[in-house]
Amino acid sequence: MWEYAPAPESRDIANLKPNYRMFSDGQFVEGTGEPLKTVNPATEEVLAEVSTASTADVDKAVKAARRAYDRVWSKMPGTERAKYIYRIARLIQERSRELAVLESLDNGKPIKESRDVDVPTAAAHFFYHAGWADKLSYAGYGPDPRPLGVAGQVIPWNFPLLMAAWKIAPALACGNTVVLKPAETTPLTALVLAEIIQQADLPPGVVNIIPGAGDVGASLVEHPDVNKVAFTGSTDVGKIIQRELAGTRKKLTLELGGKAANVVFDDAPLDQAVEGIVNGIFFNQGHVCCAGSRLLVQESVADELLEKLRVRVSTLRVGDPLDKNTDVGAINSREQLTKIQELVESGEGEGASRWTSSCPLPDKGFFFAPTVFSNVSQAMRIAREEIFGPVLSVLTFRTPDEAVAKANNTPYGLSAGVWTEKGSRILWMAQRMRAGVVWSNTFNRFDPTAPFGGYQESGFGREGGRTGLEAYLDV
Amino acid sequence: MSDRISVAKTYKLYIGGAFPRSESGRSYPVTDSKGAFLANAAQGSRKDARDAVVAARKAFPGWSGATAYNRGQVLYRVAEVLEGRREQFITEVSAAEGVPLKKAQSTVDQAIDRWVWYAGWTDKIAAVLGSANPVAGPYFSFSTPEPTGVVAVLAPQQSSLLGLVSVVAPVVASGNTAVVVTSQDRPLPAITLSEVLATSDLPGGVVNLLTGRTAEIAPWLASHADVNALDLTGAPDSIRADLERSAAGTVKRVLRSRAAEDFTREPDMSRIRAYLETKTVWHPMGV
Numbered sequence: 001m002w003e004y005a006p007a008p009e010s011r012d013i014a015n016l017k018p019n020y021r022m023f024s025d026g027q028f029v030e031g032t033g034e035p036l037k038t039v040n041p042a043t044e045e046v047l048a049e050v051s052t053a054s055t056a057d058v059d060k061a062v063k064a065a066r067r068a069y070d071r072v073w074s075k076m077p078g079t080e081r082a083k084y085i086y087r088i089a090r091l092i093q094e095r096s097r098e099l100a101v102l103e104s105l106d107n108g109k110p111i112k113e114s115r116d117v118d119v120p121t122a123a124a125h126f127f128y129h130a131g132w133a134d135k136l137s138y139a140g141y142g143p144d145p146r147p148l149g150v151a152g153q154v155i156p157w158n159f160p161l162l163m164a165a166w167k168i169a170p171a172l173a174c175g176n177t178v179v180l181k182p183a184e185t186t187p188l189t190a191l192v193l194a195e196i197i198q199q200a201d202l203p204p205g206v207v208n209i210i211p212g213a214g215d216v217g218a219s220l221v222e223h224p225d226v227n228k229v230a231f232t233g234s235t236d237v238g239k240i241i242q243r244e245l246a247g248t249r250k251k252l253t254l255e256l257g258g259k260a261a262n263v264v265f266d267d268a269p270l271d272q273a274v275e276g277i278v279n280g281i282f283f284n285q286g287h288v289c290c291a292g293s294r295l296l297v298q299e300s301v302a303d304e305l306l307e308k309l310r311v312r313v314s315t316l317r318v319g320d321p322l323d324k325n326t327d328v329g330a331i332n333s334r335e336q337l338t339k340i341q342e343l344v345e346s347g348e349g350e351g352a353s354r355w356t357s358s359c360p361l362p363d364k365g366f367f368f369a370p371t372v373f374s375n376v377s378q379a380m381r382i383a384r385e386e387i388f389g390p391v392l393s394v395l396t397f398r399t400p401d402e403a404v405a406k407a408n409n410t411p412y413g414l415s416a417g418v419w420t421e422k423g424s425r426i427l428w429m430a431q432r433m434r435a436g437v438v439w440s441n442t443f444n445r446f447d448p449t450a451p452f453g454g455y456q457e458s459g460f461g462r463e464g465g466r467t468g469l470e471a472y473l474d475v
Numbered sequence: 476m477s478d479r480i481s482v483a484k485t486y487k488l489y490i491g492g493a494f495p496r497s498e499s500g501r502s503y504p505v506t507d508s509k510g511a512f513l514a515n516a517a518q519g520s521r522k523d524a525r526d527a528v529v530a531a532r533k534a535f536p537g538w539s540g541a542t543a544y545n546r547g548q549v550l551y552r553v554a555e556v557l558e559g560r561r562e563q564f565i566t567e568v569s570a571a572e573g574v575p576l577k578k579a580q581s582t583v584d585q586a587i588d589r590w591v592w593y594a595g596w597t598d599k600i601a602a603v604l605g606s607a608n609p610v611a612g613p614y615f616s617f618s619t620p621e622p623t624g625v626v627a628v629l630a631p632q633q634s635s636l637l638g639l640v641s642v643v644a645p646v647v648a649s650g651n652t653a654v655v656v657t658s659q660d661r662p663l664p665a666i667t668l669s670e671v672l673a674t675s676d677l678p679g680g681v682v683n684l685l686t687g688r689t690a691e692i693a694p695w696l697a698s699h700a701d702v703n704a705l706d707l708t709g710a711p712d713s714i715r716a717d718l719e720r721s722a723a724g725t726v727k728r729v730l731r732s733r734a735a736e737d738f739t740r741e742p743d744m745s746r747i748r749a750y751l752e753t754k755t756v757w758h759p760m761g762v
Contacts, residue, residue: 124611140603140604142743235726238726239723239724239726240723242719242722242723242726243719243720243723245719246716246717246718246719246720246722246723247715247716247719247720249731254726256726411725426758430754430756435754436752436753436754436755437754437755437756437757438754438755438756438757439756439757440756440757440758441758441759442614442757442758442759445610445612445614445616445757447608447610447611447612447616449608449609449610449611449616450608450610450616450618450755450757451606451608451618451753451755452755453753455623455752456703456725456726457725457726458726459726460726460728462753465606465608465618465755466606467604467606467618467753470748475745
């Protein structure tokens with residue numbers, strides 16, 4: 001492995017403040033919930049104290065969103081809404097370096113990912129959806145599709161700013177107002193986004209951001225004056241929310257877990273496939289719902305591919321998220337690290353062969369070395385359950401039919417990958433794999449114009465593209 | 476002319492292209508709107524519902540894999556065969572719904588036309604709902620609608636034929652397969668419709684029809700792990716929320732259709748969209 005001199009991004013750029021407050025009705029206010037301390041997962045130091053919402057604060061935020069909807073936002077012409085949303089996109093671009101550093105501090109993801117993926121894609125989502133605000137009549141939902149009202153949105157910790165953008169941008173473009181709860185462990189960039197929204201001079205109450213734990217999310221989705229619920233997170237919590245909303249008129253979209261198959265055929269360009277496999281599972285420490293966590297390799301090339309893969313994975317640099325050379329950052333929380341360790345132990349216990357990169361790990365913080373399991377059978381937990389960490393399970397197949405059967409042998413269905421030089425086989429596989437996104441000869445690509453979302457227990461509804469607008473319209 | 480004794484029909488279930496009795500051996504009397512006995516209908520059970528789901532799942536790869544042109548022709552064929560039995564349906568709908576023959580006639584005509592309407596959609600859905608995505612990078616990305624899988628449909632309780640057709644045709648037009656619980660008290664036009672389906676080149680198992688008590692059968696379908704979507708149209712109000720809660724167990728798509736839907740109006744695409752997934756496919760571009 002080559003030696004690299006440290007190339008850390010300066011944490012001063014994050015403009016970290018000792019205290020962050022919730023954003024409700026256009027103001028930063030002290031929440032009356034128990035304040036939380038958000039931790040840098042790479043060092044375990046406390047970054048800041050964040051005030052959280054109580055049930056009463058949730059109610060206030062929803063009322064503010066309702067007022068803003070009734071009095072301002074639902075009456076505003078789309079051409080005007082669009083300009084506000086464009087402003088947000090531009091302000092994110094202007095403050096992109098600050099946001100990237102803050103995201104890496106709070107989340108633990110490598111700066112090269114927050115800088116090159118999270119923040120620019122977040123800006124792109126606002127820019128894309130801004131354009132829809134005055135063109136909804138052309139979206140295929142009738143001549144004048146109406147918004148739903150107040151959207152209650154709950155997002156996860158793996159892409160804190162990007163998920164906020166995925167949720168807020170289409171909601172605003174369609175004419176809804178928003179109450180958003182960021183994840184408990186990663187509230188900071190959402191609150192800087194609130195500053196941006198303030199700088200953009202959005203009318204008070206159009207966007208409200210209320211930090212807190214799961215109980216805050218629960219009281220938000222249960223609030224009787226919320227018309228739309230959008231949730232990204234675990235399948236278990238998604239099911240709880242779907243049950244909770246039974247019998248109501250609230251519209252629901254869910255983007256839940258996954259256990260994506262990444263299928264490599266014997267004619268695939270193996271070096272490219274290795275890059276795609278690495279990107280598929282080690283991007284964002286594997287904290288990706290659409291991660292390519294089940295590698296299905298055609299038996300005839302399995303040994304060769306595994307050898308190449310191990311060589312490549314052993315070059316991945318794990319460590320300081322702010323270092324521009326870091327490939328794999330910190331696991332987001334001790335809780336998540338424990339979950340990964342537990343599942344890895346189950347893989348060993350059930351008889352899979354474990355290989356873990358011998359890369360050095362920092363002394364403190366939550367880190368897990370990239371790990372590849374071979375000799376995995378479909379019944380093992382590491383082949384069935386979402387690990388949400390840098391752990392790959394490798395299975396083999398002989399025929400295309402077997403690849404499809406194994407790929408689809410999961411209650412999930414968010415994403416899938418296929419690697420082959422044969423075009424007809426790509427399309428054949430893409431048609432048969434029951435997943436919302438199929439990456440062929442690539443992996444983990446995202447774009448606001450491309451609808452994203454799952455089949456089966458990976459949730460329902462799409463985000464992005466014309467299709468994604470349906471989630472925020474009364475159609 | 477002597478009084479001929481007519482041959483009375485035994486009304487049975489329609490599962491996997493066959494006409495079995497309920498495995499439970501149960502039946503229940505069906506009367507016309509004035510209370511006069513019409514026939515005994517099979518009272519479908521939990522086991523019948525599960526058999527129907529198995530049949531629907533088995534039929535799914537073939538039906539969803541059929542070309543849209545082929546599905547369109549099959550749905551159009553249903554309209555053709557239904558047209559040929561128009562008089563019979565007018566009589567049955569009139570008896571089931573207690574409406575004059577003239578009203579029943581317009582209902583049947585609309586039901587026939589509805590098959591034609593949906594037949595024409597099969598090969599247009601992907602063009603209207605799909606997209607080429609102009610992503611910011613050297614990739615070709617396209618999105619295409621795909622059927623969600625097996626759809627459990629609780630058919631409207633009042634509109635025994637037009638309502639039934641209006642909720643079933645959009646399910647199968649896009650390539651889903653269906654398990655349908657018919658109107659509980661007006662099931663006979665549905666069973667006669669199954670005879671039309673069976674003779675219209677619709678592969679067995681694509682549509683399965685269960686007669687019986689909606690409140691008894693529906694919970695088993697709502698919680699069934701191999702059902703992908705649930706249409707609550709004909710669900711009794713008292714169990715709607717419970718059915719939704721059960722459906723959450725496997726994150727089913729639930730169509731909370733509005734009460735008292737007016738099936739005489741021209742439909743829009745919402746029922747088609749309700750049972751579609753969007754699949755986005757990416758591939759790099761380069762030399």
